[in-house]
Amino acid sequence: MAKIVLASGSPRRRELLKRIGITDFEIRVSQAEESYPPGLCPAGIVESLSRKKAEAVPCGTGELIIAADTMVFLDDQRLGKPVDEADALRMLTALQGRRHTVRTGVTLRQGDKSLTQSEATDVCFRSASESELLAYIATGEPMDKAGAYGVQGKGALLVERLEGDFFNVMGLPVLRLSRMLEYFGISLLS
Numbered sequence: 068m069a070k071i072v073l074a075s076g077s078p079r080r081r082e083l084l085k086r087i088g089i090t091d092f093e094i095r096v097s098q099a100e101e102s103y104p105p106g107l108c109p110a111g112i113v114e115s116l117s118r119k120k121a122e123a124v125p126c127g128t129g130e131l132i133i134a135a136d137t138m139v140f141l142d143d144q145r146l147g148k149p150v151d152e153a154d155a156l157r158m159l160t161a162l163q164g165r166r167h168t169v170r171t172g173v174t175l176r177q178g179d180k181s182l183t184q185s186e187a188t189d190v191c192f193r194s195a196s197e198s199e200l201l202a203y204i205a206t207g208e209p210m211d212k213a214g215a216y217g218v219q220g221k222g223a224l225l226v227e228r229l230e231g232d233f234f235n236v237m238g239l240p241v242l243r244l245s246r247m248l249e250y251f252g253i254s255l256l257s
């Protein structure tokens with residue numbers, strides 16, 4: 068089996084890889100600048116960013132790189148990670164009582180073979196008061212997460228409904244990833 072390299076500093080992606088049985092992998096954090104060409108559709112944006120992250124790390128012989136990028140889309144707004152607490156409050160206020168889509172682009176790369184796909188999950192937030200949102204921001208949880216919430220943590224208390232892959236919201240669509248790995252000859256359930 069190829070040596071797996073996770074091109075991500077995200078502790079959630081590390082944890083999810085382990086949960087699906089990929090326990091032996093190296094982390095090589097990509098320093099790719101998070102920019103993309105104009106005119107891309109939402110899926111195109113996260114796919115382009117994941118490709119960029121995968122291409123920004125060295126890939127040795129026999130190594131398989133996994134890179135991902137997660138973003139929240141609310142109508143035509145793109146919500147990445149908040150820059151500060153005021154930005155987190157702005158994002159959470161915009162999301163409350165509404166449905167949004169979380170998209171994760173994933174790129175797998177080995178030698179000159181590369182595959183990029185993305186997954187979408189719809190999430191509905193309940194209406195929350197400003198004091199609840201401020202209390203949530205004070206936990207610090209929103210600050211390193213797209214859309215300023217973590218569905219796997221206290222952020223779950225803001226989520227009314229979710230349609231699609233839960234793990235996609237956490238940063239790695241594990242079912243899609245397993246299918247992409249099959250293209251590289253790796254089967255996780257055999």
Ligand SMILES: Cc1cn([C@H]2C[C@H](O)[C@@H](COP(=O)(O)OP(=O)(O)OP(=O)(O)O)O2)c(=O)[nH]c1=O
Nearest residue numbers: 075076077136137212213216217218236237238
């Ligand atoms: C919406 C949401 C996002 N997130 C996280 C997943 C991602 O780690 C992060 C989005 O940022 P990304 O830029 O996708 O990833 P990252 O900066 O954490 O790591 P790297 O670029 O090195 O791969 O938000 C959650 O953990 N829970 C959630 O509910």
